[in-house]
Amino acid sequence: MIPILTLEEIFAKIDRFDPISYGRTRNYQDGGVSYLSPYLARGVISLSQVIERLVQRGFKLYQMESFLMELCWREHFQRLWQGHKPTENLRNPQFKVKHNEGFPKEVLEARTGIEALDLGIEQLYQTGYLHNHLRMYLASLICNHYQIAWQTAANWMHFHLKDADVASNHLSWQWVCGANSNKVYYANQENINKYTHSTQRHTALDVSYEQLPNVELESELVDLNMRFLGVSENSLVCNKEQNSCIYTPYNLDPLWHPEENYQRILFWDLEFWNQHPVSMAVFNWINDLGKANLKNLQIFVGRIEELSNMLDVKKACCKEHPSTSTYPYQIEQRSWLLPEPGQIPVSFFPYWKKVQRQLQKQYQ
Ligand SMILES: Cc1cc2nc3c(=O)[nH]c(=O)nc-3n(C[C@H](O)[C@H](O)[C@H](O)COP(=O)(O)OP(=O)(O)OC[C@H]3O[C@@H](n4cnc5c(N)ncnc54)[C@H](O)[C@@H]3O)c2cc1C
Numbered sequence: 287m288i289p290i291l292t293l294e295e296i297f298a299k300i301d302r303f304d305p306i307s308y309g310r311t312r313n314y315q316d317g318g319v320s321y322l323s324p325y326l327a328r329g330v331i332s333l334s335q336v337i338e339r340l341v342q343r344g345f346k347l348y349q350m351e352s353f354l355m356e357l358c359w360r361e362h363f364q365r366l367w368q369g370h371k372p373t374e375n376l377r378n379p380q381f382k383v384k385h386n387e388g389f390p391k392e393v394l395e396a397r398t399g400i401e402a403l404d405l406g407i408e409q410l411y412q413t414g415y416l417h418n419h420l421r422m423y424l425a426s427l428i429c430n431h432y433q434i435a436w437q438t439a440a441n442w443m444h445f446h447l448k449d450a451d452v453a454s455n456h457l458s459w460q461w462v463c464g465a466n467s468n469k470v471y472y473a474n475q476e477n478i479n480k481y482t483h484s485t486q487r488h489t490a491l492d493v494s495y496e497q498l499p500n501v502e503l504e505s506e507l508v509d510l511n512m513r514f515l516g517v518s519e520n521s522l523v524c525n526k527e528q529n530s531c532i533y534t535p536y537n538l539d540p541l542w543h544p545e546e547n548y549q550r551i552l553f554w555d556l557e558f559w560n561q562h563p564v565s566m567a568v569f570n571w572i573n574d575l576g577k578a579n580l581k582n583l584q585i586f587v588g589r590i591e592e593l594s595n596m597l598d599v600k601k602a603c604c605k606e607h608p609s610t611s612t613y614p615y616q617i618e619q620r621s622w623l624l625p626e627p628g629q630i631p632v633s634f635f636p637y638w639k640k641v642q643r644q645l646q647k648q649y650q
Pocket of ligand 1: 312319320321322323324326327356357358359360361363416417418419421422425443444447449450451452454455456458459
């Protein structure tokens with residue numbers, strides 16, 4: 287379901303995407319969503335490239351507003367990460383939390399009894415992708431009903447996602463549990479049934495919205511024990527005379543420095559990935575995506591000092607990202623919808639308004 291695609295194939299995918307019907311159907315599990323997040327999160331394509339392509343096909347900004355707004359959520363989360371650690375509460379402490387450690391065994395084993403969510407958990411494990419609504423339902427179930435610390439739960443989902451992104455993931459978990467919002471997100475069984483086309487009744491969540499905040503669920507708690515196990519495939523062959531492009535799992539841009547004379551290294555920084563582990567399925571998928579898009583890509587798993595010892599750091603560059611901010615290389619800009627945002631508002635809508643004005647200037 288989440289194939290390895292080259293840039294050309296991603297462009298073709300965008301060319302088949304209908305941003306108008308997206309607005310009508312996106313909340314449904316089988317709605318016309320884009321499935322672009324694994325390629326956006328990995329930096330193979332940028333938000334601007336997606337929009338440019340859709341505008342070229344003749345879509346007007348107002349027709350695509352719902353889709354553009356979702357793209358903008360991604361950018362806003364990236365901007366917040368530049369000034370704030372997504373692992374820390376953005377606005378408030380979690381509204382409801384009983385268990386600072388441990389994870390519900392029933393969720394881990396896809397046995398919550400809520401069929402649509404159990405199927406969603408299985409899908410997450412099998413494909414590394416989940417529809418936005420299912421992510422929200424699961425986050426609400428785990429944080430607001432099992433009352434698990436959002437950090438533990440966010441790490442669990444992040445571990446399995448091919449679009450794993452610390453900003454989008456952690457700040458969304460915070461949004462659901464009230465740490466990045468002034469209210470808590472709840473969904474009852476009726477809502478779950480509507481958007482997943484299920485018909486289940488008489489579950490713990492089959493109550494009214496007035497009763498929902500009182501639903502507290504219990505489960506045996508287990509340690510997740512998730513570790514990053516990625517290793518380099520081969521020893522790195524480096525030439526200190528040569529320029530180097532240092533890619534990361536957040537930047538696999540095939541159009542970056544197209545010159546022939548660069549050695550290209552996908553660097554898995556253990557400092558970062560030990561803190562934010564992903565599964566071996568995600569690790570292998572990202573490496574394969576990199577290799578499909580970048581000629582002669584070498585993969586290196588290690589510490590920044592080890593990598594720097596093998597290169598001339600003055601001849602190495604990487605793209606700006608919170609995970610690369612201390613690297614001793616030339617840091618180059620990444621693409622933004624709003625390159626000069628000024629002060630970043632904590633709330634999404636003021637940021638969206640600025641982006642909207644920028645897009646109108648650019649395309650109308
Ligand atoms: C608990 C939770 C965890 C999440 N974790 C991640 C994550 O690790 N990585 C990630 O990329 N997204 C995450 N999201 C956001 C969103 O669920 C996914 O980006 C979206 O479901 C991806 O599917 P799509 O590409 O088909 O999205 P579409 O609906 O087609 O949206 C288009 C693009 O807009 C962006 N986008 C859409 N919705 C959101 C959103 N709510 N927040 C941020 N960006 C959005 C994505 O880049 C997406 O590819 C999370 C959401 C929740 C509620």
